[in-house]
Amino acid sequence: xxxxxxxxxxxxxxxxxxxxxxxxxxxxxxxxxxxxxxxxxxxxxxxxxxxxxxxxxxxxxxxxxxxxxxxxxxxxxxxxxxxxxxxxxxxxxxxxxxxxxxxxxxxxxxxxxxxxxxxxxxxxxxxxxxxxxxxxxxxxxxxxxxxxxxxxxxxxxxxxxxxxxxxxxxxxxxxxxxxxxxxxxxxxxxxxxxxxxxxxxxxxxxxxxxxxxxxxxxxxxxx
Ligand SMILES: NC(=O)c1ccc[n+]([C@@H]2O[C@H](COP(=O)([O-])OP(=O)(O)OC[C@H]3O[C@@H](n4cnc5c(N)ncnc54)[C@H](OP(=O)(O)O)[C@@H]3O)[C@@H](O)[C@H]2O)c1
Numbered sequence: 001x002x003x004x005x006x007x008x009x010x011x012x013x014x015x016x017x018x019x020x021x022x023x024x025x026x027x028x029x030x031x032x033x034x035x036x037x038x039x040x041x042x043x044x045x046x047x048x049x050x051x052x053x054x055x056x057x058x059x060x061x062x063x064x065x066x067x068x069x070x071x072x073x074x075x076x077x078x079x080x081x082x083x084x085x086x087x088x089x090x091x092x093x094x095x096x097x098x099x100x101x102x103x104x105x106x107x108x109x110x111x112x113x114x115x116x117x118x119x120x121x122x123x124x125x126x127x128x129x130x131x132x133x134x135x136x137x138x139x140x141x142x143x144x145x146x147x148x149x150x151x152x153x154x155x156x157x158x159x160x161x162x163x164x165x166x167x168x169x170x171x172x173x174x175x176x177x178x179x180x181x182x183x184x185x186x187x188x189x190x191x192x193x194x195x196x197x198x199x200x201x202x203x204x205x206x207x208x209x210x211x212x213x214x215x216x217x218x219x220x221x222x223x
Contacts, residue, residue, distance in 0.1 A: 005028075031058065118190035120186050133157055136155055137195075155180050160185060
């Protein structure tokens, strides 16, 4: 299967995802605004996962490598990114992991997004020819980096294209002990992002890294 492209894969979240996906046997390509930074991140993943298939390059160069593209840049970086890559993201399955949060006076809150209620909906509006799935927002980079420790919990994902959701669910299911939970409509991204802010506030208060778990959802979701 084609590689998973991670735009912003040099940051802790993107690199952590690259690490876990590579360990699960996926081919990954790391994108950056700077080729040397991408190559350094790829080398670090290769060192941690011997035999991994990892590519690297500038963001615009790596896009053709795969149809599944993770956007792992900060919220503030989305607008400039879209300005240069909008056309090249057409037709892709875009995995949105962005948590539009900011910390003020020690409290994490959601950033206001003009005109829409979530980053997921913003991306789908700006990328009408892409299929956006919001997912993995609640999986901290700190946990992803600890390759020897299995991840725990449920990964809630949402998007308006059922096939795209199923593709991302299958990807999440490749990460040992993580359970994908298909929440349906992309409009759920606003709650997923709010939940992430709560999760960060809990982690600051308890000095821990809480995961999200939804016991009681044993049967497949209805359409
Ligand atoms: N950290 C977490 O625990 C966590 C958990 C869940 C979700 N997330 C979300 O995942 C995304 C990445 O998180 P992170 O902590 O890895 O973020 P980060 O370190 O701030 O940024 C990730 C990468 O994005 C690129 N970038 C930074 N500013 C940019 C800009 N203005 N335009 C384009 N690219 C830019 C940089 O790569 P280059 O300089 O190499 O281009 C950077 O290494 C964020 O949206 C965050 O909300 C993070």
